[in-house]
Amino acid sequence: MEVVGQVSGRRQWSDAEKLEILAEVYRPGGRVCDVIARREVSSSLIYTWRKQLREGTLAGVAPSLPVFAKVQIAEPILPAPQTAACSTGLILIELPSGVRVSVDAGVDAGALTRVLSMLR
Template identity: 80%
Template sequence: MEVVGRVSGRRRWSDAEKLEILAEAFRPGVRVCDVIARREVSSSLIYTWRKQLHEGRLAGVVPSLPVFAKVRVAESSPPAPQLVAGSSGLIQIELPGGVRVSVNADVDADALSRVLSVLR
């Protein structure tokens, strides 16, 4: 009979070991869960160490650890009006919702901007 189990008790990890495991776990194409099983480390430790690393509480440098950026999703804005210039100098502007505005090519840009802002 063979009994296979995890090592019981607390284990102390050096900063070098933590950094090595983090570099392995977050290498592109590697699944963190595979590293956890192979190294017999709990998933909570991996993410605690990653947080400590980002806060500068682990000594040493880890090559090629991915950097994560915070992302905020903004509300989408309506699509910009399409300008269709004809050969006669007439510009047709089609707004979302089917509204069309036709102006001469030498229209005052400030006036046109005010009109378009009202129509949106």
């Protein structure tokens, strides 16, 4: 007896399944290659579904528009000697709630994104 690990032929995906798979891709740390292996779906389908979701043609879901934040460039708050000693740079972020976040220019972008999303 032979056990076949993959289904041959075309598979029909419901809109709910497509949205569930896309949700896995969009989770923090989600990677297309991991979802492909776990769900046995081709990468081209995932990219096609992502495009359809952006355009609002997948399951009647309205496309999500990008959210923009107001950015102001301000003079450094730190005294000049400390600023000159810092060779990598300093980024100061002030959120509308009044919360201020100060990070080094070499901060991990993913980590900063997670922190800012929690402070929003």
